[in-house]
Amino acid sequence: AQKITQTQPGMFVQEKEAVTLDCTYDTSDQSYGLFWYKQPSSGEMIFLIYQGSYDEQNATEGRYSLNFQKARKSANLVISASQLGDSAMYFCAMRPISGNTGKLIFGQGTTLQVKP
Amino acid sequence: EAQVTQNPRYLITVTGKKLTVTCSQNMNHEYMSWYRQDPGLGLRQIYYSMNVEVTDKGDVPEGYKVSRKEKRNFPLILESPSPNQTSLYFCASSGLAANTGELFFGEGSRLTVL
Numbered sequence: 001a002q003k004i005t006q007t008q009p010g011m012f013v014q015e016k017e018a019v020t021l022d023c024t025y026d027t028s029d030q031s032y033g034l035f036w037y038k039q040p041s042s043g044e045m046i047f048l049i050y051q052g053s054y055d056e057q058n059a060t061e062g063r064y065s066l067n068f069q070k071a072r073k074s075a076n077l078v079i080s081a082s083q084l085g086d087s088a089m090y091f092c093a094m095r096p097i098s099g100n101t102g103k104l105i106f107g108q109g110t111t112l113q114v115k116p
Numbered sequence: 117e118a119q120v121t122q123n124p125r126y127l128i129t130v131t132g133k134k135l136t137v138t139c140s141q142n143m144n145h146e147y148m149s150w151y152r153q154d155p156g157l158g159l160r161q162i163y164y165s166m167n168v169e170v171t172d173k174g175d176v177p178e179g180y181k182v183s184r185k186e187k188r189n190f191p192l193i194l195e196s197p198s199p200n201q202t203s204l205y206f207c208a209s210s211g212l213a214a215n216t217g218e219l220f221f222g223e224g225s226r227l228t229v230l
C-alpha cells in the first residue's frame with residue numbers, strides 16, 4: 001500500500017533554531033515525487049519544496065531543505081532559523097506514477113509551534 | 117498570475133440543499149482534482165479529471181458529483197449535502213496525470229452543513 005507517515009503530531013521549536021519534521025513513505029514505484037506543504041491557520045496549502053525520486057541531490061528552497069534518504073524511504077523537512085511565521089501545520093505528501101490517478105497521498109500532518 | 121480559484125471560500129448551508137463549489141485554473145492544465153481535509157485524516161481525493169469530459173472517482177466520492185465540460189473548470193456538486201460533508205475542500209491542478217510534479221492548489225472552501 002502507498003502511504004505517508006508523519007509520526008510527530010506536534011512540535012515546538014525556539015525562534016532562530018533549526019527543526020526537523022519527520023516523514024517516511026511506502027511505495028513500490030520507482031518514479032514518484034515527494035512534497036512538503038505548509039498550512040497556516042488561514043487554511044491555504046502553501047507549496048514548500050519538491051524532491052523527485054531520481055534526484056540525486058537533496059532539494060533546497062531558501063530556509064527549507066529536504067533530507068532525502070531513498071533507501072530508508074524518508075523525506076524529512078529541515079527548517080533552518082525558525083521564525084514565528086513558521087508556526088503552522090506541515091504536510092508531507094507523495095505523488096506516485098502508478099495507478100495514473102495523479103493523486104497526492106498525504107500524511108496526517110505535524111503542527112509546528114515556534115516560541116519567541 | 118497562475119492560479120487556481122475556488123468559490124465560495126466559506127459557506128454554511130442546510131442538509132439537502134444542493135450546492136456547487138466552482139474551481140477554475142488559468143494554467144491550461146489537463147489534470148484537475150478535488151480533495152477534502154478532515155482533522156486527523158489529512159487530505160483525501162474525492163474525484164479527478166484527466167482532461168475534458170474524462171472524470172473518475174477518487175478515494176471518497178460518495179455524495180459528490182463533478183463535471184469537466186471545459187478545460188479550465190472543474191466544479192464539485194453536492195446534490196443533497198449532509199453534515200458529514202462538513203469539511204475543508206481543495207481543488208488542485210497540474211499539467212498531466214502521469215506526472216510526479218507539483219499540484220497547484222486553490223485557497224480552499226470551508227463548508228459547513230447544518
